[in-house]
Amino acid sequence: MLALAIAAGFALLGQWQLDRAISSGEVVERSTEIVQPLSDTVSPDGPPPKVAEGQMIETTGSYVPGDEQIISGRHNGGETGFWVVSHFVTDEGFSIPVARGWTADADEAEAIRERLATQMSILSLQPLTGRFLSSEAPVLPEDGADPHTMTTVSTAALINLWANWSDQPVYQGYIVDSVAPEGLAVIDSPEPEVEVPLNWLNIFYALEWAVFAGFAVFLWYRLVRDAWEREVEEAEIAAAAAAETSAGSPDETSGPAGADRSHANAP
Template sequence: MTPALSPRYWGAHLLALVLVAAAAGLGWWQYAAYQAQQEAEARDLTRADPVSLAEVMGPDDPFPAPSVGQPVTVEGTWVPTGTVYVAGREHQGTDGFWVLTPLAVGGADEPALPVVRGWVASPHDATAPPEGAGSVQGWLQPAEGTGAADDDRTDDVVPQVRTADLIQHVEQDLYGAYAVVDHDAPVNEALVGADALEPADLAALPRAAGSTGLRNLLYALEWVIFGGFAGFVWWRYVRDLTRAPVVEAPSEPEPEDRPVASTT
């Protein structure tokens, strides 16, 4: 029997197996926790049930990062004079414009939420903006900040959906967010039919930050290293047990000193 398989060494083999299995299990658990945190932060809310805008944010609130893409319902009064066209928006491979009209949440003088009604290839193709009371359902998006400058503030074309650019076209405060109209929502049927615009594509969906769950990922890596080290120690142990002993050849005896014969 191989010396390493001798019953006297079974305890050492079992200990090594337990350590490697425990390290693998704990490493997988930490990695699963890392993935769960990534998915929780980057969850896609676009198919969630719509909620009232007031349940997500108020007019003076910062944008709630976990609510990117959340469907919201908004009721208020349209601000047709605040309609602008957001340049550089692609739809089905064609460059064009978003048609954006603010919707004052509540009364006509209340803070307004910018609403992207749809897409057109040219501002001349857009229909007249809606007037009076209105209600829409759309996906909530954070205000943009690409750094693009509005070179001409006298026209109705803006380079991005940025509050600082949009505020120049309205007389009331604006929410720090905007909504993209869901053309398939039943509540938007009348608006979509009157506008005859192509649906706008969502510009932002949630993405997990690189540091999300990083601690769990590092813990998982530590357990992998520990399991690998335990396996290495076990391998060295087994190798030493199975290695044949080195037998050294006997050295030749040195010749004994012989007395020198006297010549007297």
């Protein structure tokens, strides 16, 4: 019974670890579609918090003319094309890249980039609403491709191309504009999917406790079986001894006493 009690304890510990794994993986609902101020969501010159990823934000500032870049290999509605990305400076003086829109044609993307560079003025403040996304890692162009080709929105790479940037604070991310300039399509930017992380360490511990509980049950089974086999063996030995004793005892009609009774009864 002690082994069964230990097995029950191991099973309870395994259940507790499993509950911990599930509770630690519970989804924290985020209102990513409720527009929040950029300054309240993320701070410049530092990694953005996880809660900022995919958050709809708003800010006010101006575009820096001439800092537009084209990002190739971007998908939109199942097609591959190009993003036009601009340099935006908030009214607080912090820089952040903004993905303005998408087009499937490289020449059109280049023409729109040149048009935006001449139309925008750094002195005109304007509101900006879009979805904040973390900066992407820079990727080297493929062999034989234009060395200036960019395929990711990397803040670290873009600041090296901005003409008048000189170590001002920069957000480690970019904004996908919710509207697009004329000639560009609005970039697909769906609500981020919620992932449910699992605590694999707790799951591993739960499996360990299950193994321990199984071993305790096996130990109980072996102890019970050994005790039963001993009882059966002892019973067989006792039965054999009783049979030998019964077979070796003298018959009531045999031996000297029996002979005397026979003579006494003779005529």
